[in-house]
Amino acid sequence: MNLLRLLQQRFAPVLADYADDPAPFVAMVRPAQDTRFGDFQANCAMPLAKRHGLNPKELAAKIAEKVHVQDLCREIEIAGPGFINLTLRDDLITTEVNKLLQDDRLGVEAANPPRKIVIDFSSPNVAKPMHVGHLRSSVIGDSLCRTLRFLGHEVTSDNHIGDWGTQFGMIIYGYKNFLDKDAYGRHPVAELARLYRLVNRLSDFIDARSGLPEKRRELETKERELAAAPVPPKNSKDPADKDAEKALKRLRSEIDGLKDEIGSLSKKIERVESNAEELALANAHPAIAKAAREETAKLHAGDATNLALWNEFMPACLAALQGVYDRLGIKFDLTLGESWFNPMLPGVVDELLTNGMAVESDGAICVFIPGFKAPFIIRKADGAYTYATTDLATIRYRVSELKADTILYVVDTRQGDHFELLFETVKKWGIAKVDLRHVNFGTVMGKDRRPYKTRDGDTVGLESLLDEAVIEARAIIDANEAQKSDKGEEALDDAARQEVSEIIGIGGIKYADLHHARESDYVFDWEKMLAKEGDTATYIQYAYARTKGILRRNQIDPQTLLDQGARIVLSHAAERSLALQLLKFPEALDSVCTDYRPNQLTQYVFETANSFSTFYDNCPIKGEADEALRHSRCLLAELTSRVLKQALSLLGIQTVERM
């Protein structure tokens, strides 16, 4: 039962008298923004009155009179310029919340008709360690996947891994030249990662060393330019002065950019120069970057040796990724990477050439989309295919083989241009009617407001991030256990504490990520993430543990109560608002899906935990003399427990009964 939808259905026939298409006005029936306006409000009278030249308050009154909600609402009131405020009947809430106790789906109706949705997320490169940048895609994608699936859609999660890219050239080159056999025998993935980083570092070093003088000259030129530039008077209204001001500003920002670039090149040089062994390697392999690219080209051309190496590397690389996903609790239905689509690429290009969509330009094969300056390059001048080609082939596969009607790409917002071109190209191609969505998200920032990096300026490894979260969580739990040792129950043993730490630590990371609106950048802050108070996973997990504790310590089995015919009654405002909050679970899921925003669900979950805590404070069980009321409160706790657990699980966050 979705209360909001029910009310909207009641308004629909009445509003149909005032508009040919009542849908947008029906949608103006919504949860009340403030409890003093009741439980729901209808805002449709004002625009409709405007349209018909009527008095909005009178129209509101007329609508209120006509709409059949007497069985649902105890009060229907006109307020302000023409708001219709609705307050639900307590007996309705009571009936519905008791139904929820018997409902495995907690009131959430299955989507009808279900859609076939492919969600493309995480998408790391194999053989390169995952880093903090993969976290958002993984966490948001997984949550959307769980939520849409729970709503009854046919969801396929697909990890479009980078398993055919240039990193393999580096690894193969490293393998052929710098392999530590013992290390490879002991831990192949770690050794491959080391080789990747080494080759990357060496070629960066060589590039930096040759490129640095040019950059320095450029900087000098710009600085001279800046020194020579006339400074216009401040706050001048003269357009010429304004232009000069702008030019100065641009020059300054170019100089800053160059300085940053030079700094990072210097760092790359320093890194290798400070290590005699690596410096020797670099000098011995001056053409390493080119050589690595050649190894990639050979692999793509089907070179037997390189292909054999690729086949040798892949299983271990995939297993390593799987290890991270196991820890994050993320499952993929498919892992179809670049290599899998590789054989389809020539066909895609041929087809687009044949149908005239693609043309040759500067040696590259491109699709030009009107309104876009940049071309969509589907084959480079050197004959290699690009990720554009792969993405096209992938869409065709998903549409024709997986029968997808919706494809979601949970990918960094910086790739927006690419997806616009991709989607336009697909539209023009006309292979199928499919809803393509770039579910974009912002960058993870450090406290310095720059992209999150380690102190040395490296990207932060994902696994070390998880480790740190778990260690911090463990410290909190140990401190807490020490404090509450006299509470009567046995203390958690070491194994239990470790398990709880894993759940709290990783839950904290996921929640912090999910509770931000996805498209804004967000600041990664350990303290806030694992804080015990406030809008955090810990607070909610704690509320959940209390729902369990209440039943455990009062030695109550909810099923037994239900079998005995106990039911929820509302005797206190806190009970009413908690019950209503629990009934709003389906609404929360709907609002997640309208724009693929998991933060709508974190908000719901926080409000629910909050509502429960208020109830917990005001409505004791232990001291309550009335047995029926005692039982009712136990059932309310039980129901809260189930809703919290389900909602958290849709966020990919686990719960514990004791913490």
Added chain:
RNA sequence: GCACCUGUAGCUCAAUGGAUAGAGCAUCGGUCUUCGGAACCGAGGGUUGGGGGUUCGACUCCCUCCGGGUGCACCA
């Protein structure tokens, strides 16, 4: 230069065109002889970057200026 995103309380962030713009943190002040105080309740704090416009109504839509970010032909 072009394009896209962004600017909300001291800080981190919310708010499908709706009422007096909300949370959390921080600050200050309350609550406990009862089920887990990792809690609850309350207060202060805002010209939603500036200025125009559309609208009965604007943080939200349009224009413009200012500030911040990102992306722009063969990386993904």
